[in-house]
C-alpha cells in the first residue's frame with residue numbers, strides 16, 4: 001500500500017498550522033520591513049517578529065519594539081535587547097549563539113524564516129526551517145534604515161505613518177493675540193502641503209461659555225498636545241502649530257496669576273524645532289476670545305522672555321503680511337534643508 005505523499009519542508013499542508021519568524025533591527029521600521037511582515041503574515045498562521053536592539057544604537061530599542069507592537073497587534077512581537085554579535089565575522093560561535101538566542105523566543109519551529117538578506121538561508125538551516133526570500137534586490141521598496149537615518153525628510157514616502165512623528169519638524173507659531181498666527185499657520189500648511197494644528201482652547205472655550213477655572217489650564221495644554229500628536233501622523237515633513245503649552249503658561253499667569261504644575265511640566269517637556277515669534281506691528285482685530293488689546297506689547301515681551309528662558313530656537317517675524325510671509329518661509333526652508 002502506498003504511504004502518504006512525501007512533502008518537502010517548504011510545502012504547505014492543509015490543516016497544519018504554519019509558523020514564521022522575521023528578525024530585524026527596524027531602525028526605524030520602513031516600507032521594506034512592512035512589506036516583509038505583511039507578506040509573511042499572509043503566509044503563516046502565527047508570525048513572530050523579533051526586534052533586535054543593542055545599547056547605544058541611534059534609535060532606542062524600546063521605541064522600535066513599541067512601534068511594531070502597535071502596528072502589528074496580530075503578530076507575536078518580541079524584543080531581543082541584549083548584546084549579541086551582529087555579523088558572523090564578529091564571533092567564532094556566531095551561529096550557535098544566534099540559534100540559542102532565538103530558541104528562547106521561539107522554542108519550536110518556525111516553519112519559515114522571512115528575510116530579504118541571504119543570512120536567512122543559514123538561519124533557516126540552523127532552525128530546521130525554510131527560508132522565504134522577500135525582496136533580495138530591494139526593487140519593490142528601495143530603502144534602508146541607514147538612508148532614512150541619514151536624511152529622513154528625503155525618504156518621507158518610505159516612512160510608515162507611525163514613525164513619521166519621530167522625524168517630523170515641528171514649527172510653533174507664537175505671540176500675542178491678533179498678530180496673524182492662525183492665518184500664517186494655515187497658509188504655511190497649504191504652501192508646504194502639510195497639516196496645521198489649530199488652537200484647542202478656542203473650541204473648548206466656545207463649548208464651555210463660563211469663566212476659566214484653574215483646572216481648565218492643564219486640560220487645555222493636554223488637549224493641545226493630543227491634537228498636535230494626532231495630526232503629527234498625517235503631516236508631511238513639517239507641522240505648523242498655532243500655539244503650544246508654553247503659551248498656556250503665559251495665559252495661566254494672566255488669568256490665575258500662577259501656573260498650575262502640570263502645565264509647567266508639559267511646557268518644559270514639549271520640543272519644537274523652530275518657533276516663529278510674531279511681532280505686534282499689525283492692527284488689532286477684536287473678537288470674543290481676545291482679551292488684551294492694550295497690553296499686546298507687554299505680552300510680546302513676556303512671550304520673548306518665556307522663549308529665552310526655555311532655551312527655544314526662535315525667529316521674530318515682523319512687518320506687513322508680505323514681509324512676514326517671506327521671513328517665515330525663509331526660516332522654514334532653512335529648517336527643512338538641515339538633515
Ligand SMILES: NC(=O)c1ccc[n+]([C@@H]2O[C@H](COP(=O)([O-])OP(=O)(O)OC[C@H]3O[C@@H](n4cnc5c(N)ncnc54)[C@H](O)[C@@H]3O)[C@@H](O)[C@H]2O)c1
Nearest residue numbers: 023024025026032052086114115116117119135138141143
Ligand atoms: N548578518 C547576519 O549574518 C545575521 C545573522 C543572524 C542574525 N543577524 C541579526 O539579525 C538582526 C536583524 O538584522 P537586519 O540587518 O536584517 O535588520 P533590518 O532591520 O535591516 O531588516 C529586517 C528584515 O527586513 C529585510 N529588509 C530590509 N530592508 C528591506 C527592503 N527595503 N525591502 C525588503 N526587505 C527589507 C531584511 O532583509 C530583514 O529580513 C540583527 O540583530 C543582526 O545582527 C544577522
